[in-house]
Amino acid sequence: xxxxxxxxQIWQEIISRHLLAAELSYTICxxxxxxxxxxxxxxxxxxxxxxxxxxxxxxxxxxxxREDSLVSSVPVLIxxxxxxxxxxxxTLEYGxxxxxxxxxxxxxxxxSRINILKK
Numbered sequence: 149x150x151x152x153x154x155x156x157q158i159w160q161e162i163i164s165r166h167l168l169a170a171e172l173s174y175t176i177c178x179x180x181x182x183x184x185x186x187x188x189x190x191x192x193x194x195x196x197x198x199x200x201x202x203x204x205x206x207x208x209x210x211x212x213x214r215e216d217s218l219v220s221s222v223p224v225l226i227x228x229x230x231x232x233x234x235x236x237x238x239t240l241e242y243g244x245x246x247x248x249x250x251x252x253x254x255x256x257x258x259x260s261r262i263n264i265l266k267k
Contacts, residue, residue: 149190150174150262153183153197153209154227159250163196163227166255172262180204184212187219193266195224199235207238214243223265227253 150167154160155178167174175192177183180201195213199206206226214220223245228235236247245265248258 149192150266151183151186151190151192151195151197152176153178153180153195153201153206155179155198155200155202159198163258166259167262170259170262172259178202180206180209183209187213187216191219192222194262195222196227196262197224199226199228199230199239207235207242210239210242210244225261225265227258 152174160176177186180203197206226239226244226247229250246261
């Protein structure tokens with residue numbers, strides 16, 4: 149199971165379409181708080197997350213994930229519009245497994261990265 153954390157409904161639909169085409173199961177949370185609540189109940193195989201969330205910075209959510217022993221080992225793929233050097237550095241420092249830009253995304257590449265990270 150993949151947890152997709154993104155508040156942008158258009159991107160939720162785009163990513164969902166590609167996950168379904170690749171026969172990958174997923175669930176969507178549109179806020180950091182709802183993602184934390186989900187992670188208190190379930191452990192996904194992979195988290196795909198935007199760092200621009202409406203209720204908290206994605207870097208804070210990522211840090212919380214890495215500090216939670218129940219989900220700390222779950223790979224986290226950042227899929228975002230942010231090209232900010234600080235965002236890239238912080239997410240990698242906090243343990244992101246990969247950092248991809250939405251503007252440059254090739255969905256075949258995304259599905260390949262997902263399959264690699266889920267193993």
